[in-house]
Amino acid sequence: MLTLRGQQALQKADLVVGFKTVLDVVTPWLGNAEVRPMAYRDQEEVLEYAGQQAALGKDCVVCCWGDLNVSARELLLRVKRRVDRIELIPGISSVQMACARAGISLEDVVFITLHQRKEPVSDMLELVHYLNENKRHVILLPRPFDLMPATIASRLVDEGIPGSRPLTIYQRLSLEGEAEWQGSLEECAALSQEFSDLTILVFPVPELHAGREADAQGVI
Ligand SMILES: C[S@@+](CC[C@H](N)C(=O)[O-])C[C@H]1O[C@@H](n2cnc3c(N)ncnc32)[C@H](O)[C@@H]1O
Known part of the structure; x- marks a missing residue:
C-alpha cells in the first residue's frame, strides 16, 4: 500500500x-x-x-x-527537532486498511492508540467509555507487547464490558502473512497465541452498520 x-x-x-x-x-x-x-x-x-x-x-x-x-x-x-525543512508525505494507514477489511466508514469510528511510551491510563478509560456508549465502531492500536489483545480483552471484561461483545483482530494488514481473527471479548481474553507487533483491533457496532445500510437504501 x-x-x-x-x-x-x-x-x-x-x-x-x-x-x-x-x-x-x-x-x-x-x-x-x-x-x-x-x-x-x-x-x-x-x-x-x-x-x-x-x-x-x-x-x-x-x-x-x-x-x-x-x-x-x-x-x-x-x-x-533536527531539520528546518521537512516534507510530510501521507501514506495509507492501518486504520484505513482495517476500515476497508471490516467494511466500515471512518466517520463512524473512534480511533484510540495505546501504542505510546507513557502508561495509557486515560486511553483505557476512554476505550471503556466509547464501548459502553456503543454509538461508534472503535479501532484500537494495542501496545506491543505488554498490552496485546488478550490482556486488553480481559481488562475490558473486568471493567464491565459484556464478554459477548464482538471484535475482529487484524494482523499484518496488506503484508505477507496477513491474518484475521473474529470472536467475542471473552474468547479473546482466553487466547494464548502470540500476536504480531502489527496488530489492530476493531470493535464494531453491528446496529450502526445495519442503520447506515438502511439509510443508504432510503437515499437511493
Ligand atoms: C507506531 S504505530 C504507527 C501506525 C501507522 N503510522 C499507521 O498509520 O498505521 C504502529 C502500530 O500500528 C499498527 N499497524 C501498523 N501497520 C499495521 C499493519 N500492516 N497491520 C496491522 N496493524 C498495523 C500496529 O498496531 C502497530 O503496533
Missing part, C-alpha cells in the same frame, strides 16, 4: 532511514540510497546522522508504517 508519491521519494533519496522491519518492506523501491536501519535503542544516533546529511544538502527519507499522522508523533517530533 505504498503510495506513488512515497515510491518517488524513495527512488530519488540519498539516504533512507527507519525501523528495520519498515525498511525491509520498502527495499524494492530504493534507487541508490544509503540505507540506515534503526532500532529503539539507537534511533537518536541514526536520526542525528540523517539530520547531518540533510544539513549537507542530501535528500533524506525517514520511513514509518502506514500514515505519519497516525500514532507516529514520537518519531515525527524526533525528526522535526
Whole structure:
C-alpha cells in the first residue's frame, strides 16, 4: 500500500532511514540510497546522522508504517527537532486498511492508540467509555507487547464490558502473512497465541452498520 508519491521519494533519496522491519518492506523501491536501519535503542544516533546529511544538502527519507499522522508523533517530533525543512508525505494507514477489511466508514469510528511510551491510563478509560456508549465502531492500536489483545480483552471484561461483545483482530494488514481473527471479548481474553507487533483491533457496532445500510437504501 505504498503510495506513488512515497515510491518517488524513495527512488530519488540519498539516504533512507527507519525501523528495520519498515525498511525491509520498502527495499524494492530504493534507487541508490544509503540505507540506515534503526532500532529503539539507537534511533537518536541514526536520526542525528540523517539530520547531518540533510544539513549537507542530501535528500533524506525517514520511513514509518502506514500514515505519519497516525500514532507516529514520537518519531515525527524526533525528526522535526533536527531539520528546518521537512516534507510530510501521507501514506495509507492501518486504520484505513482495517476500515476497508471490516467494511466500515471512518466517520463512524473512534480511533484510540495505546501504542505510546507513557502508561495509557486515560486511553483505557476512554476505550471503556466509547464501548459502553456503543454509538461508534472503535479501532484500537494495542501496545506491543505488554498490552496485546488478550490482556486488553480481559481488562475490558473486568471493567464491565459484556464478554459477548464482538471484535475482529487484524494482523499484518496488506503484508505477507496477513491474518484475521473474529470472536467475542471473552474468547479473546482466553487466547494464548502470540500476536504480531502489527496488530489492530476493531470493535464494531453491528446496529450502526445495519442503520447506515438502511439509510443508504432510503437515499437511493
Ligand atoms: C507506531 S504505530 C504507527 C501506525 C501507522 N503510522 C499507521 O498509520 O498505521 C504502529 C502500530 O500500528 C499498527 N499497524 C501498523 N501497520 C499495521 C499493519 N500492516 N497491520 C496491522 N496493524 C498495523 C500496529 O498496531 C502497530 O503496533
